[in-house]
Amino acid sequence: MQRKSHYEAIVIGSSAGGINALIKVLSVLPPDFPLPIVIVQHLHPESGNHLSQILKSKSALIVKQADEKEFIRKGGVYLAPPNYHLLIEDDFSFSFSLDAPVNYSRPSIDVLFESAVYAYRQRLIGIILTGANHDGSQGLKKIKEQGGFTMVQDPKTAEADTMPRSAIAATQIDKILPLQEIGIYLLQLVNRKIS
Amino acid sequence: MVGDIDNQNIELQLLLQAIYLKYGYDFRHYAKASIRRRVEQFMKKENLINFAEAQHKALYEVSFFERLLLELSINVTEMFRDPTFYRSFRQNVVPFLKQQPFLKIWHAGCASGEEVYSIAILLKEEGLYHKTQIYATDMNQVVLNQAKEGIYPLNRLKLYTENYQKAGGKESFSDYYTAHYDHVVMNKSLKENILFSDHNLATDGVFGEMHVIFCRNVLIYFNRELQNRALGLFNDSLINRGILCLGNKESIRFSEHSNLFVDIDKDEKIYAKKISL
Numbered sequence: 331m332q333r334k335s336h337y338e339a340i341v342i343g344s345s346a347g348g349i350n351a352l353i354k355v356l357s358v359l360p361p362d363f364p365l366p367i368v369i370v371q372h373l374h375p376e377s378g379n380h381l382s383q384i385l386k387s388k389s390a391l392i393v394k395q396a397d398e399k400e401f402i403r404k405g406g407v408y409l410a411p412p413n414y415h416l417l418i419e420d421d422f423s424f425s426f427s428l429d430a431p432v433n434y435s436r437p438s439i440d441v442l443f444e445s446a447v448y449a450y451r452q453r454l455i456g457i458i459l460t461g462a463n464h465d466g467s468q469g470l471k472k473i474k475e476q477g478g479f480t481m482v483q484d485p486k487t488a489e490a491d492t493m494p495r496s497a498i499a500a501t502q503i504d505k506i507l508p509l510q511e512i513g514i515y516l517l518q519l520v521n522r523k524i525s
Numbered sequence: 526m527v528g529d530i531d532n533q534n535i536e537l538q539l540l541l542q543a544i545y546l547k548y549g550y551d552f553r554h555y556a557k558a559s560i561r562r563r564v565e566q567f568m569k570k571e572n573l574i575n576f577a578e579a580q581h582k583a584l585y586e587v588s589f590f591e592r593l594l595l596e597l598s599i600n601v602t603e604m605f606r607d608p609t610f611y612r613s614f615r616q617n618v619v620p621f622l623k624q625q626p627f628l629k630i631w632h633a634g635c636a637s638g639e640e641v642y643s644i645a646i647l648l649k650e651e652g653l654y655h656k657t658q659i660y661a662t663d664m665n666q667v668v669l670n671q672a673k674e675g676i677y678p679l680n681r682l683k684l685y686t687e688n689y690q691k692a693g694g695k696e697s698f699s700d701y702y703t704a705h706y707d708h709v710v711m712n713k714s715l716k717e718n719i720l721f722s723d724h725n726l727a728t729d730g731v732f733g734e735m736h737v738i739f740c741r742n743v744l745i746y747f748n749r750e751l752q753n754r755a756l757g758l759f760n761d762s763l764i765n766r767g768i769l770c771l772g773n774k775e776s777i778r779f780s781e782h783s784n785l786f787v788d789i790d791k792d793e794k795i796y797a798k799k800i801s802l
Contacts, residue, residue, distance in 0.1 A: 397774075398745055398774050398775060398776065398779075399749060399752070400779070411774055414745075414774055415559075417556070417558035417559055417562070418558060419556060419557055419558050420534075420557060420558075425558055425559055425745065426559075426774050427556075427559040427562070427745065427746065428601050428742055428745070429559070429562070429563065429601065430601065445558040445561075447530075448530055448558065449558075476530070
């Protein structure tokens with residue numbers, strides 16, 4: 331018997347230069363992409379809902395800002411709201427927190443990734459894109475430790491390479507790819523048949 | 526912490542259960558992901574490697590428990606946080622309040638008090654404060670004492686002043702406090718009609734006949750079940766048409782009580798209790 335890949339969710343962290351990078355990744359994915367994608371993009375605390383508007387217009391998927399207690403649905407793309415940490419609960423719903431910034435960031439990529447590991451364990455794909463700080467490295471390390479799949483944007487193709495370099499230094503990375511190949515690779519990864 | 530997630534989940538549950546049995550503080554129905562993170566942060570500070578160790582210390586060392594309680598209950602807050610909320614409150618709620626002979630206001634989960642003083646200032650400027658009784662409650666005595674003192678670091682004042690102005694403040698914000706070296710003390714006159722007291726939304730009961738309840742950015746830390754408990758408590762504590770103000774990202778939409786309230790300002794999360802006969 332054949333079954334689909336065993337991954338159930340993708341988490342992405344991005345910072346400086348991230349909006350263009352996210353557009354590149356998301357625009358490749360078809361409307362029937364089977365996994366939910368949860369994204370922390372560092373933003374100004376008062377930036378409102380603009381990012382989801384931008385990404386919505388560039389993606390075939392349903393892109394929205396995550397709501398408190400909302401259940402995660404397959405194929406949905408969820409963005410952390412500005413100025414809140416976004417966490418995933420064991421029942422695959424979102425919770426928020428206003429706890430202090432982590433790595434000077436709220437939302438913090440580490441906070442999302444670590445909570446996602448507890449919820450999805452080895453069935454998780456974590457991706458670090460362009461950024462000028464170190465957020466996400468510890469979270470990606472946890473994903474690897476629990477047997478999830480780790481990906482990082484090739485620092486040479488990143489607008490800011492600190493964040494991908496920091497992630498690569500922190501843990502074993504399963505796949506380092508130029509930005510334009512990440513979306514296509516995700517498609518292969520989730521459609522891969524395992525016998 | 527690396528290791529077996531199932532075992533960690535059990536240990537965390539046991540820790541919260543131990544705290545409840547020993548001290549009566551009930552964190553068992555908090556949103557798990559965020560309480561786990563808070564406990565882990567605390568354990569890092571205390572150099573502990575697992576929840577079981579934390580449980581033992583919490584049971585046998587009261588001072589350890591008190592530090593943990595503070596970590597679990599501190600909520601980050603600021604004066605006139607979300608200025609557009611206060612603007613909307615002035616516009617959409619104050620006219621209703623002006624019709625009332627007296628006002629009872631409950632500020633649930635007031636933490637260190639910044640938002641209580643913000644409301645006191647707003648009510649003063651609208652000529653409502655003299656007929657108002659504010660009940661400001663929190664489950665933690667330490668932060669409640671901070672709220673009562675009304676002393677805040679001077680370096681926060683720039684932000685607070687900006688917020689005050691954006692919130693539609695009518696006077697000069699500096700009229701409401703006295704500066705001393707590195708801190709400011711809020712004016713005594715703001716405290717006259719505020720009663721600070723202990724109340725735990727997870728375990729305590731109704732506060733009667735309120736015209737307005739503020740509970741902003743507290744429910745996000747609760748799971749669905751506890752959110753429902755708190756919202757039920759608010760519904761029972763409000764007069765007909767009484768006002769409920771939640772945090773920016775909190776909503777009654779997913780709760781079993783959503784049909785008991787109508788929107789006053791959907792974006793700012795201001796609701797009114799429907800008239801029940």
